[in-house]
Amino acid sequence: xxxxxxxxxxxxxxxxxxxxxxxxxxxxxxxxxxxxxxxxxxxxxxxxxxxxxxxxxxxxxxxxxxxxxxxxxxxxxxxxxxxxxxxxxxxxxxxxxxxxxxxxxxxxxxxxxxxxxxxxxxxxxxxxxxxxxxxxxxxxxxxxxxxxxxxxxxxxxxxxxxxxxxxxxxxxxxxxxxxxxxxxxxxxxxxxxxxxxxxxxxxxxxxxxxxxxxxxxxxxxxxxxxxxxxxxxxxxxxxxxxxxxxxxxxxxxxxxxxxxxxxxxxxxxxxxxxxxxxxxxxxxxxxxxxxxxxxxxxxxxxxxxxxxxxxxxxxxxxxxxxxxxxxxxxxxxxxxxxxxxxxxxxxxxxxxxxxxxxxxxxxxxxxxxxxxxxxxxxxxxxxxxxxxxxxxxxxxxxxxxxxxxxxxxxxxxxxxxxxxxxxxxxxxxxxxxxxxxxxxxxxxxxxxxxxxxxxxxxxxxxxxxxxxxxxxxxxxxxxxxxxxxxxxxxxxxxxxxxxxxxxxxxxxxxxxxxxxxxxxxxxxxxxxxxxxxxxxxxxxxxxxxxxxxxxxxxxxxxxxxxxxxx
Numbered sequence: 001x002x003x004x005x006x007x008x009x010x011x012x013x014x015x016x017x018x019x020x021x022x023x024x025x026x027x028x029x030x031x032x033x034x035x036x037x038x039x040x041x042x043x044x045x046x047x048x049x050x051x052x053x054x055x056x057x058x059x060x061x062x063x064x065x066x067x068x069x070x071x072x073x074x075x076x077x078x079x080x081x082x083x084x085x086x087x088x089x090x091x092x093x094x095x096x097x098x099x100x101x102x103x104x105x106x107x108x109x110x111x112x113x114x115x116x117x118x119x120x121x122x123x124x125x126x127x128x129x130x131x132x133x134x135x136x137x138x139x140x141x142x143x144x145x146x147x148x149x150x151x152x153x154x155x156x157x158x159x160x161x162x163x164x165x166x167x168x169x170x171x172x173x174x175x176x177x178x179x180x181x182x183x184x185x186x187x188x189x190x191x192x193x194x195x196x197x198x199x200x201x202x203x204x205x206x207x208x209x210x211x212x213x214x215x216x217x218x219x220x221x222x223x224x225x226x227x228x229x230x231x232x233x234x235x236x237x238x239x240x241x242x243x244x245x246x247x248x249x250x251x252x253x254x255x256x257x258x259x260x261x262x263x264x265x266x267x268x269x270x271x272x273x274x275x276x277x278x279x280x281x282x283x284x285x286x287x288x289x290x291x292x293x294x295x296x297x298x299x300x301x302x303x304x305x306x307x308x309x310x311x312x313x314x315x316x317x318x319x320x321x322x323x324x325x326x327x328x329x330x331x332x333x334x335x336x337x338x339x340x341x342x343x344x345x346x347x348x349x350x351x352x353x354x355x356x357x358x359x360x361x362x363x364x365x366x367x368x369x370x371x372x373x374x375x376x377x378x379x380x381x382x383x384x385x386x387x388x389x390x391x392x393x394x395x396x397x398x399x400x401x402x403x404x405x406x407x408x409x410x411x412x413x414x415x416x417x418x419x420x421x422x423x424x425x426x427x428x429x430x431x432x433x434x435x436x437x438x439x440x441x442x443x444x445x446x447x448x449x450x451x452x453x454x455x456x457x458x459x460x461x462x463x464x465x466x467x468x469x470x471x472x473x474x475x476x477x478x479x480x481x482x483x484x485x486x487x488x489x490x491x492x493x494x495x496x497x498x499x500x501x502x503x504x505x506x507x508x509x510x511x512x513x514x515x516x517x518x519x520x521x522x523x524x525x526x527x528x529x530x531x532x533x534x535x536x537x538x539x540x541x542x543x544x545x546x547x548x549x550x551x552x553x554x555x556x557x558x559x560x561x562x563x564x565x566x
Contacts, residue, residue, distance in 0.1 A: 046137070054255060061238050062258060065453045067142070069246040071197055074142060077222075078131045080149035085131055088124045093132075096125050101273055102561055104327045106171040108276065112162070119162070119176035122276075123155035123219055126178050130274050139564060141254070143269040145183045145245040146190045147222035154219050167217065172329075172359070174337035175217030180278040182266050183223035183244070184230055185321065186210060186310035186427065194312040195228035195242025197451050198443045203429045207310025208345070209279065209321055209338040216337040221275050225265030230286060232314050232416055235457030239289070240264030243451055250294060251562035257529050260290030260504075266324045267294040272565045277325040277334045283314045283412065285507030287322045288519050292503040292532025295521045295559055297331045297549070298324045300507070302516045302539045305352055306335070307342035313423050315415035316347070317476060318511045326559060328520065328550045329359045335542075357543055360550030365392030367548055369535075370496040373397055380523045381502050384533045387555050388500075398490045398499065403482035405508055411475050413462035418472075437463050476512075483512035491538060498537040498548055510536045518545045521558040 043051065047067050054064045068074060078085065099111050100122060111117040127147070134140045148154075158176040161167040169175035181187055184194040186207035193199040206214065213220065225245030228234070239261035240248030248264035250257040251272045259268055263280025267290035270278050280287040282300045291298025303320045313319050323334035341353035369388065375381045389395050421436050434440055441459055444452040467475070486509045487499060499506075503519065510517040516539070519532035533552060537545045553559075 050255070057255075059258065061236060062255070064238055064241075064247050064255070066241070067247045069142075069242075069244055070450050071200065072145060072244050072246075074134050074140060074144070074246070077134065077144055077147045078127060081127055081147070081152065082131075084124065084152060085128050088128050092121075093125060093128050096121060100125050101566070102326060105174070105177055105276060105330050105333050108177070109169055109171045109173060112176065119155040119158040119219065120152060122176070123151055123178045123221065126221060126273075126275055127151070133272065133565065139254070141249045141251055141268050141272060142240075142246040143225055143248060143265040143272065143274060144180070145193060145195070145223045145225050145242070145265070148187075148189050148220055150189060151178065151219055151221050158217060158219065161217075169217070172333050173217070174213065174333055176219060177276040178219045178221040179213060179334065180221050180224045180266060180269050180275045181210065182226050182263050182278070182280050182321075184226060184281060184312035185223075185279060187220055187223065189220070190223050191429075192223075192312065193242075193244045194230065195226050195244050196233075196440070197243045198434050198440055199312075199428070199432060200244065201429060202432050204427055205310060208307035208340070208342045210310065212338050212340050213279075218337060224263070224269055224278055224280075227262035227264055227286075229459075230281060230283065230312070230314050231262035232283070232412060232458050232462075233456055234452065234454040237454035240268075241454070251565050252295065252524075252530055253528055254564075257527075258293060260293030262286040262290075263298075263324060264290050267291050267296050267298065270294070270296050270324050270326060271562060273561065277323060277330050279321055279334070279338070280324045281311060281319060281321045282507075282511070283318045284408075284511040285504035287324060288504035288507045288517055288532070288534055291324050292519045292521075292534065293530055295524075295530035295532075296324055296326055297328050297521070297553075297559075298322065298519045298532070299331045299335060299542070299545075300510065300517045301335065301542060303511075303514050304345075304347040304349055305355060305516070305540065305542065306338050307340070307345045307348060309342050309344045310427055313416065313419040315412055316419045317415060318412075328518075328546060328553050331518075332357045332359050332546055351540070355542075357546055360543075360547040362547070362550040362554045363392075364388050364548065364551040364555070367393045367497050367551075368396060368495055369393050369548070370396050370398045370490050370494060370499045372501065373400065375502055375505070378502060378531075380525070380531045381500075381533070384522050384552065384556065385500065388552060391551065391555055396494050396496060398494070401486060401489075403485045403509075405479055405482055405512070407475060408479055408508060408512075409458075409461075410465060410467070411472070411479060413458065413465050414467040414472050414475075417462050417465060480512050483509040487513045487515055487536060488538070497544055498535045501534040501536060503532050503534060506534070506536060514539050516540075516542050516545055518542075518549045520549050520553050520556070521560075522556060523558045524560075
């Protein structure tokens, strides 16, 4: 605080009269305001300068207080693999680029079948690429929280199985493909942190979907960063920040464009070609938001299509995992590899055991698609509708309606207050002492500046909630009714195959109606921000969504690799 300002506010104040009280209040306010724009103490000078520069960003959520994790240095992520990555070398990396970069799974499987590539080379390529960019202070993205040092050995085992004839992978197989998991999904080889320091040592069993991926031969490359506690933690804080992973950055505009969240690292890593594909989770927009913001494909399935066992929860009613990929084809392959009936997940109907999606025929002819007139001022939305109409789709305007989702945040808070302790008691490692929301709060309060630099407003609000089982059920019924008014009423009355939206604009309605949603790259705004066209359809109609999305994808072809990550 400047000396002159202190003197001005306290001049001729030998007693605590009203002028002095006013001065002290002004001092407290001014000091708090300064504290919110200053980086935490102990930050490296170069990072402090970057953080201070962010204070001028027009988007309050982009005014970062931290960039890199204080507890999990990114330069240590690949420390056990350095010798093998050095041996791999830049020449081999550059030689493999045409075979790997932006290629879909069927193309990669063909290259391996033809002998031009191996699973070990593919895995090493991604690891080398991760090290190349994440060790560069001008290009790191903080997309990862951890890397499995056993990933290369696992890839070599896949090569041995293939060369011996024990396995003959199809072109649409996940076998041997390096995949990232959002770090709220259990994987026995690495801790499951949800981005929170309190879960730093949470070594758990494999989640059900992880078991399925491993059984189908996927190589789990590591864990992706996320908005801490899946963005149900702090109020108005940056998307993609976690204590364990630092601030996830968007490769299409580092520190300029938001990463989206909460599956931030999953989408950023896929966009930057750090893996073949990644698994995210969604409660309300957490796949659709980052997928659309990073020019990737994101599929939020019907809750109950994929198991949630072994995943750190927000809402047992709405949560679901789902794929993020660079193409609809790859998203389908990844979803199929996670599918299977989990009797422990009571949201799953028996039909989940029979899920096998096809990549889609891509025809839009005769499809009845509903659109929202209030989105027509978005040029990319209008262009997408025009393109699909010209391709044979029938576009139908959805009558204007204004359903509201009153107390949605309270619903999520009450669900998490109920469901998180169940996960901590049943699935967390025994060394994790935390058993309640209050335990997490108290842990963070011991060093709020580092453990929760943006506060823990949503946890604070959650702790104050007191809702009976009946009240929670009634609130869910009201919210679901509003969601169905926006989606199901027009779908039925207008005989629509799907509804067309943008990004995660209608994500909360899709979640509450339990409608699957699939977002596909639709282009870029004038400032370079990626935009996704999002299709929403009735429960368990994923195949219809895939067919429609594949048609739009072939028509638009808007997926582009970030310029600085080629």
